[in-house]
Amino acid sequence: MCFFGNFNQRIKKFTFLDLKSIEIATFCFTVLLIKFAPKIIVIRKEWFITIMVLALIRPIYVFFFKK
Numbered sequence: 001m002c003f004f005g006n007f008n009q010r011i012k013k014f015t016f017l018d019l020k021s022i023e024i025a026t027f028c029f030t031v032l033l034i035k036f037a038p039k040i041i042v043i044r045k046e047w048f049i050t051i052m053v054l055a056l057i058r059p060i061y062v063f064f065f066k067k
Contacts, residue, residue: 010062010063011063013066014063015062017058018058018059021055021056022055022056025056028051028055029048029052032052
């Protein structure tokens with residue numbers, strides 16, 4: 001099986017909740033990047049790191065460990 005075929009098989013296991021969790025994590029990552037420009041946004045980065053990690057736990061489990 002080719003490299004992308006393997007990824008496609010794994011991604012097909014994702015549910016709606018997994019996809020939304022990835023979306024939330026991506027949003028938090030983007031906000032963290034913006035956080036490096038402190039005049040743009042004044043939010044504590046620890047909140048976004050926590051939300052990003054929590055949102056990624058299940059999708060990472062499904063992608064790598066679910067058979």
